[in-house]
Amino acid sequence: MTPLVVRPEPQSESLCRQLAAAGHQPVTCPLLDFAAGRDISRLGPKLALCGPRDYVIAVSVQAVTFADNALKSQNRPWPDTHYIAVGEATAQAFASIGIRRVSVPDDPRSEGIIALPELQQPAGRQVIILRGDGGRDLIAPTLEAWGARVRYCEVYRRQYRPDPDGGLVKGWQRQGVDSIIVTSGGLLNHLFQLAATRAKDWLLSRLLIVPSERVAQAAKTLGFTLVINAEGASNQALLKALDERKRNDK
Template sequence: MTPLVVRPEPQNHSLCDALRQAGHRPVATPLLAFAPGAGLEQVPALLNQLGCRDYVIAVSAQAVNFADNALKNQGQRWPDATYVAVGEATGQAFAAVGVTNALVPDDPRSEGMIALPQLQQPAGRRAVILRGDGGRHMMAPALAERGAQVEYCEVYRRCYREDTDGQLVKEWQRHGVDSIIITSGGLLQHLFQLAANSAKDWLLSRLLIVPSIRVVEQAKALGFTHIINAKGASNPALLSALDERKRND
């Protein structure tokens, strides 16, 4: 298959390598890059205040990586705390920086994190949520209602690639893109907005690989009809979903 891979670097490169090894012909077009967020400098001080019963919650691998760099710049390590990752890819990012005991829910969404047994009685504990600009606002209210003291920390911001002259879509069509791998709702929305009106039908007819049921629902609302839920944003999960469709064909 010829999948379009729009996730940011370096994940884009590693996913394309895995796809080629599996016999696919990926078209790499990163549509998203990341820059330091408004709260990044606060990370060392915030995490330094946490105790072993408190929570550090990361909503993406990027949140982990940016926070880790901020800690290293101050000569500081990740504290002894309870760590929660939104999904497998974020859990792997934690492991890569030395946090090997992060909790990873089966459902890679805020709903999955909220349902974890370890988060059912957080009363009196602090919770720092590492995230980017924007995003959903479900975790903090749910934990606060259960008695936790919650604080968001915006450690990165998203910078989406533009396509003012419509050349990107034309390039994808020339390469014969038959499928698209999407790893977040934000990327899906931006991709949809990039396609000119004349290319909407082409875009919506592609096979779409997405990481969660939430993005499935978002894709359906936009008009996509050929959707596979990879149930994760890791390379193995995405590749397995694409290979499943290839075998079925």
């Protein structure tokens, strides 16, 4: 198959290598990049207030990476506290900087985080949520209702790639893209905006691989009819979903 991979680097390159090794012909076109967020300069003082009974929640690999770089530039350590990662990839990002005692929910979404046993009685505890600009707003209201003191820290912001003349979409069509791998709701919406005015029918007829049921439902609302939920955003989960479809098409 010829899947279009739009996730950011370096994840895009890594996924494309595995797809090619499995016999696919991936087309890579990262549509998203990241920059430091508006709260990055205040990260150190915020984390310094965390103690052993408090929590730091990272919602993505980028949240860990940008926070760690900021702390290093500020010559500040990560605090001795409870760490929570939204998924295994984010937990691995924590491990890569020396933080290995990290809780990871079975469900890699906000719903999974608030269902963790250690967060069921957060009253009086401080929670710092490391995230990007925008995103879902479920964790903070829920934990605040349970008595926690929650503060967001926007450590990165998203920068989506434009396509003013439609050249990207035309290139995907020329290269015979028959499937698209999308790893977030934000990327899905941006992809749709790029193609909707010039190649909507073509886009909606592609096989779409997504990481969760939430993104799958969003895709169906936009009009996609061939949607597979890979149940994860790891390379292994995405490749498995595409391979299963390839075998079924034979």
